[in-house]
Amino acid sequence: MPQDAEIKVLDRGFVRLVDMMGNDLSVVNAARVSFGKRKEHFEEKDKKLIQYLAKHEHTSPFRHAYVQFHIKAPIFVFRQWMKHQVGCSWNEISGRYVEFPDDEFFIPSLFRQQSKDNKQGSQGEIESEHRIAARTAYEAACRHAVDEYKKLLSLGVCREQARCILPLGLYSEVYWTSSLQAVAHFIRLRSESHSQWEIQQYAHAVRELIEKVFPASLEALLSTDVG
Numbered sequence: 001m002p003q004d005a006e007i008k009v010l011d012r013g014f015v016r017l018v019d020m021m022g023n024d025l026s027v028v029n030a031a032r033v034s035f036g037k038r039k040e041h042f043e044e045k046d047k048k049l050i051q052y053l054a055k056h057e058h059t060s061p062f063r064h065a066y067v068q069f070h071i072k073a074p075i076f077v078f079r080q081w082m083k084h085q086v087g088c089s090w091n092e093i094s095g096r097y098v099e100f101p102d103d104e105f106f107i108p109s110l111f112r113q114q115s116k117d118n119k120q121g122s123q124g125e126i127e128s129e130h131r132i133a134a135r136t137a138y139e140a141a142c143r144h145a146v147d148e149y150k151k152l153l154s155l156g157v158c159r160e161q162a163r164c165i166l167p168l169g170l171y172s173e174v175y176w177t178s179s180l181q182a183v184a185h186f187i188r189l190r191s192e193s194h195s196q197w198e199i200q201q202y203a204h205a206v207r208e209l210i211e212k213v214f215p216a217s218l219e220a221l222l223s224t225d226v227g
């Protein structure tokens, strides 16, 4: 994927690859420096070394490679994503500096039911006779919050207080820079079925954007439990 490549996610979000340092070869070279060796080209047998590193938790070679993304996602997605702390750096748009636009909230394409066997999770779609009412309620609540936010601003209330009434579905933007090991850890945890469907879509996009540069490293890291 070229730098600046962007994948659309959900109704208004995206993941954009801003910058990248390293590749599978740089992982191999970071490991081989132990023997005073360096290679110019990645060979098939280097895959085995990468698999060995991941399997035996010799993880430091994966932390010389870094990836930087620009992400637009709803706040509830970032609440989950930002729990990933180690090896990452975050910067986010500030509602203290900027006024939020009035149509920037996430509208689900369908409403899921509460899961019966997973207290956090969801399953299937709600009953068809409730779908219009659910969408109407959801959109009205978002609209009301945004209208009242605008009203508070027009009354002279500062942005940093007015924003407190905005919903979790509001879109925000961040720069996220992360080591390859930390990105792989994020992809592994947030692609699996217990993670919320919306963050799974972001995890898939992140993976797609970097997979061609780190195919062997990602395959190895994603098949282990390395943190």
Ligand SMILES: Cc1cc2nc3c(=O)[nH]c(=O)nc-3n(C[C@H](O)[C@H](O)[C@H](O)COP(=O)(O)OP(=O)(O)OC[C@H]3O[C@@H](n4cnc5c(N)ncnc54)[C@H](O)[C@@H]3O)c2cc1C
Binding pocket: 083, 084, 085, 086, 087, 182, 185, 189, 190, 194, 195, 196, 227
């Ligand atoms: C399906 C799912 C459900 C979740 N539900 C909740 C929830 O209900 N509430 C909630 O608050 N969070 C929840 N989380 C977030 C979860 O607890 C983690 O905070 C999140 O997945 C980030 O993972 P991490 O801590 O491994 O990442 P990082 O913080 O990036 O840490 C990476 C690794 O570094 C090591 N590490 C990090 N901190 C320490 C430390 N202090 N000491 C030693 N080693 C350390 C660990 O090996 C860790 O795996 C959930 C996550 C998932 C995937």
